[in-house]
Amino acid sequence: ISDFPTVAVKIFPCEEYSSWKNESQIFTDASLKHDSVLQFLTAEDRGSGPRREYWLITAYHSRGNLKDYLSSHVLSWMDLQKMAGSLVNGVAHLHSDYTACGRPKIPIAHRDIKSTNVLVKNEQECVLCDFGIAIRLDPSLTVDDFANSGQVGTARYMAPEVLESRVNLEDLESFKQMDVYSMALVLWEMASRCEVVGEVKNYELPFGSKVQEQPCVDTMRDIVLHGRGRPEIPSSWLPFHPQGMRFLCDTITECWDHDPEARLTAHCVAERFNLMAQMDCDDILNNNTDNEM
Structure with a gap:
């Protein structure tokens, strides 16, 4: 990266060629371009034989990934709203059948949404990255094509149906529902580091106190699938911002519902963030009116 002060170079060794190829193909789809998706510049292969390397060159964001950022930053309500909203907008764009300009596009499921696969663009914006196991939800693909993709993702963030290996491969919406669970x-994680919850505790990954740093599928299956466990949303979070924070917590709960079909869509969550922004505008207007009186 030192040779490219404004870009990042992600290097894949020979044995990770398939991941590089998949991510390159996802990135080279012009319809992927979005403010909340990492900006792709080019893909290259370098060298030959066993020393051959495969490069992805993208925009560089010095603030690093969201996990590291949350570890050292407490968010204001506005920061949370903006940063979380940008993440949601990115996922909604991936899942959409159309670009912002209205052009048809093939929806994409990320399949590994987690805080280390989200980069902090600035204090109020995030971008999605790492599309190594993303999949294009092309209607022309068969159930066998999707079945061959296997059980993928990071165990800590896997939806119950993924942990159980009971994904409905005949319904492409299933892949989006998995993403929504992980996004929740x-x-x-972001809400837990917001100053409006009162006493902000040290940053912790979801299920952080219950599992090891890299829990296996069996461990997460016991907690999420059999125990129906989810990260705690303390009652103390809710009174501090009666409209916005409660609305956000309700949204999170609906996104990690055990039943995939009961989860909100990413588009619905994006609409809710617009409503939260409107709530804040109304609060400001009401407060100003009260002060004038």
Whole structure:
């Protein structure tokens, strides 16, 4: 990266060629371009033989990933609203059948949404990155094509149906529902570091106190699938921002519902963030009116 002060170079060794190829193909789809998706510049292969390397060159964001950022920063309500909203907008764009300009596009499921796969663009914006196991939800693909993709993702963030290996491969919406579950865990991480919850505790990953740093699928299956466990949303979070924070917590809860079909869509969550922004505008207007009186 030192040779490219404004770009990042992600290097894949030979044995990770398939991941590089998949991510390159996802990135080279022009319809992927979005403010909340990492900006792709080019893909290259370097060298030959066993020393051959595969490069992805993207925009560079010096603030690093969301996990590290949350570890050392407490968010204001506005920061939380903006940063979380940008993440949600990115996921909604991936899942959409259309670009912002209205052009048809193939929806994409990320399949590994987690706080280390979200980069902090600035104090109020995030971008999604790492599309190594993302999949294009092309209607022309068969159930066998999707079945061959296997059980993928990071165990800590896997939805119950993924942990159980009971994903409905005949319904492409299933892949989006998995993303929404994972996204809910990241939203919880962000909410847990917001100053409006009162005493902000040290940053913790979802299920942090219950599992090891890299829990296995069996461990997460016991907690999430059989125990129906989810990260705690303390009652103390809710009174501090009666409209916005409660609305956000309700949204998170609906996104990690055990039943995939009961979860909100990313588009619905994006609409809710717009409503939260409107709530804040109304609060400001009402407060100003009260002060004038």
